[in-house]
Amino acid sequence: MNILTENFNTPYHSAPFNIIKNEDFLPAFKELIKKSEEEIESIVNNSEAPTFENVIEILAYSGEQLDMVSHIFFNLNSAETNDELQQIAQEVSPILTEYSSKISQNEALFNKIKKVYDEKEKYNYNEEQQMLLNETYKGFVRSGALLNEKDKETLKKISMDLSVKSLQFGQNVLASTNAYFKHITHKDDLAGIPNAILEQYAEEAKERNLEGWVVTLQYPSYIPFMTYAENRELRKEMALANGKKSFSGDEFDNQNLIKELLQLKQQKAALLGYKDYAHYVLEERMAKSPTKVLDFLNELLIKAKPYANKEIDELKALAKIDGIETMQIYDHAFYAEKLRKAKFDLNDEELKPYFPLHQVQEAVFGLANELFGLTFEERNDISKYHEDVKVYEVKENGEYKSLLYVDYFPRKGKRAGAWMTSYKNQYKREGINSRPHISIVCNFSKPTKDTTPSLLTFQEVTTLFHEFGHAIHGMLANTQYPSLSGTSVKWDFVELPSQFLENFCYEPEFLRTFAKHYITSEILPDDKIEKIEQSKNFMEGYQTLRQLGFGILDMNYHTKGEDLEKLSIKEFEDKYTSVTQLYPVNQETAMSPSFSHIFQGGYSAGYYSYKWAEVLDADAFQYFKENGIFNSEIAAKYKILLSSGGTKDPMELYKNFRGSEPKVESLLKRAFG
Structure with a gap:
């Protein structure tokens, strides 16, 4: 018996991780794909006239167990992977892609979908049914349903290649991250680094059976080092190592893989009749076109760059006191922390005792x-x-709403960063509201062996709120169909709930309720809370330019295919990020080979959505600020927006909540006053 192909006899049908074995996955995928294909065949072979109920609805609910096993497998491959799982992923990805292509290019199935779609004016479908019908039809067309057989076969091969290569990209980044560590034996080399971080480095060394201290490229290790280490040469060494991830010409190098991925995406877009991959992607986003995205990013760039230059000038003045004539990127975090302390009398190590993870x-x-x-x-x-x-x-009101998994600490089998995901979608069927299983994954500093709990930097506090915003979006889901549920919304709308929730971290009224010293229970002093509020926009110009640089680079990767034929990845990156660069460019490093968001994750031609959603979240939070940050009436309206998932156009959802379209001025006011 394969547990993955059975109904889980567990609380709320939760994943039985304790009895799942790696060797269960491949046969389970094959069996469940076969079962799902039989469900599709039953739709195709139905002799009755095609209807919404016997085509669109049955298709929407098909493959439930396969979806759940896919979620389990790929979430494990991100959060608790090993060589065996990675090998299985390489085998499974093309199988799943082939299965997906087989469905989306099933001519008989599409003909039935098209028949229902073409006759939709005859029927009085509700709003969600109309959305499902439209999305189903468009999804098939965008997957090649209207292509001839030869082109369908070509598209299928492209899709399989993309799935395998994007998976390989992520595996290379993880391996490259894990391959480097810095072993330090002289404590003088660690001057400036707080004791709590030193304990962390010492424990890392012990785990490797080494004396002294070990710093890695995992963020909870790397970021504090770059922020506090007085040894400039070591900061440079660490920054170079970080900037060389998958950019060193070794077995984990991603440069050729990037070109292959982008070529495949361009081929896919051209085959489907689009000018480039960005046009293909943006057709289904709020922004609609690359021109609109670049206009949006450039408008913010013009507004933000003077602030960014002013901020960097302040840092350069500080560095000059230390004899540094030409400040480098590896000096930024160190002098930004110095300036933050000088301006606001704040540093992360002072604040961390007030932010134990459990609180x-x-x-x-x-x-x-x-x-x-x-x-x-x-x-x-x-x-x-x-x-x-x-x-x-x-x-909610005593009734089961969702399961929430939280996974907070770094380990070797876990990719860097923070993310929200799900193991099971929400949907309604036959009178039953099947509730979601949501997960938050982060990489915070672990509790130390001397019983010190996990203490968060303020940035980590906002990270937890960010991912929890996504989680709430998933947990509140209340739609009929799984494909429209929770975070299944337009990609440039998906960051609204996460970024919205971060705003509360800067509200004194809220901070006083939980920012308490983990030993004394003393509330964070008012002057510190005031400084946090004042520091909200600290280095906002720099951070804005950094995000804009990523967004502009992403958009050009997916529109400027001709340049990729002439330029190396490093040359391309430098060309399109030059307008946002505030420090000298180092020719030994490049960020693209580890830019997992766009080459492994779902942000291809979509990285701009972080800034796009900032306009939404600034405007939405302004609404709360004007009426009270815990205003129950506004919260109730916002809850409707969140629970509606992808059942309505996002702008319509937003206007129903806010009463008007979002204004970019809300973001500019929050960021720059």
């Missing part, structure tokens, strides 16, 4: 209760994939 989590749970009526109860009887993971049952 921050309780705060975000409490906020979800205040705004949306959600409660969280830890469940120890639900299986987990690692001992660090915790599982919570989420309730």
Whole structure:
């Protein structure tokens, strides 16, 4: 018996991680694909006239178990991978892509879908049914349903190649990250680094059976080093190592892979009748076109660059005191921290004791209760994939709403960064509201062996709120069909809930409820809270230009195919980020080979959406600020926006909530006053 092909006999049909074996996955995928294909055949072979119910609706609910097993597998491959799982992923990805292509290019199935679509004016479908019908039809067309057989076969091969190569990109970045560590044996080389971080480095050394201290490229290790280490040469060495991830000409190099991925995307777009991949992607986004995206990014660039230049001039003045005539990128975090301390008398190490992880989590749970009526109860009887993971049952008015998995600490089998994902979608069928299983994955500093809890930097506090914003979007899902549920919205709308929630971290009224010293329980002093509020826009110009640089580079990667034929990845990157660069460019480093968001994740031709969503979140939070940050009436309207998922056009959802379209002035006012 293969547990993955059976109904899970577990609380709320949760994943039985404790009994899943790696060798279960491949046969399970093959069996469940076969079962899903039989579901599709039953639609095709139905002799009755095609209807919304016997075509569109059955298709929407098909493959449920396959979807859940896919979520389990690929989430494990991100959060708790090993060589065996990575090998299985290489085998499974093309199989799944072939299965997907087989469905989307099934002519008989598409003909039935088209028949229902063409006759939609005859029927009085509700709004969600109309959206599902439109999205289903468009999805098939955008997957090649209207192509001839030869082109369908070509598209199928392109899709399979893309799935394998994007997976390889991520595996290379993880391997390259794990391959480097800096072993330090002289404590003088660690001058400036706080004791809590030194303990972390010492524990890392012990785990490797080494004396002294070890710094890695994992963010909880790397970022504090770059922020506090007084040894400039070591900062340079670490920055070079970080900037060379998958850019060193070794077995984990991604440069050729990037060109191959971009060529495949361009071929896919051309085959489907689009000028380039960005036009293909943006047809289904709020922004609609590359021109509109670049106009948006350039408008922000013009507004933000004078502020960024002024900020960098302040840092250069500080560096000059230390005899540094030409400031480099590896000096930025160090002098930014010095300036932040001078301006606001704040540094992360002073603040961290007031932000133990368990308190921050309780705060975000409490906020979800205040705004949306959600409660969280830890469940120890639900299986987990690692001992660090915790599982919570989420309730609303005493009734089960969702499961929430939280996984906070770095380890070798886990990719860097932070993300929200799901193991099971929400949907309604036959009178039953099947609730979602949501997961948050982060990389925060682990508790130390001397019983010090995990203490978060303020940036990590905002990261947790960000991912929890996504999680709330998933947990509140209340739609009929799984493909329109939760975070299944236009990609440039998906960051609204996450970025919106970050705003609360800067509100004194809210901070006072949870920023308490982990030993004394003393509330963070008012002057520090005031400084946090004042520091909200610290280095905002620099950060804005950094994000704009990523967005502009991404958009050009997916529109300027002709340049890629002439330029190396490094040359291309330098050409299109030059307008946002504030420090000298180092020819030994490049960020593109580890730019997982666009070459492994779902942000291809979509990285701009972070700034796009900032306009939305600034405008939305301004609405709360004007009426009280815990205003129950506005929270109720916002809850409707979140629970609606992708059932309506996002601008319509936003206007229903806010009463008007979002204004870019809200973002500019928040960022630059």
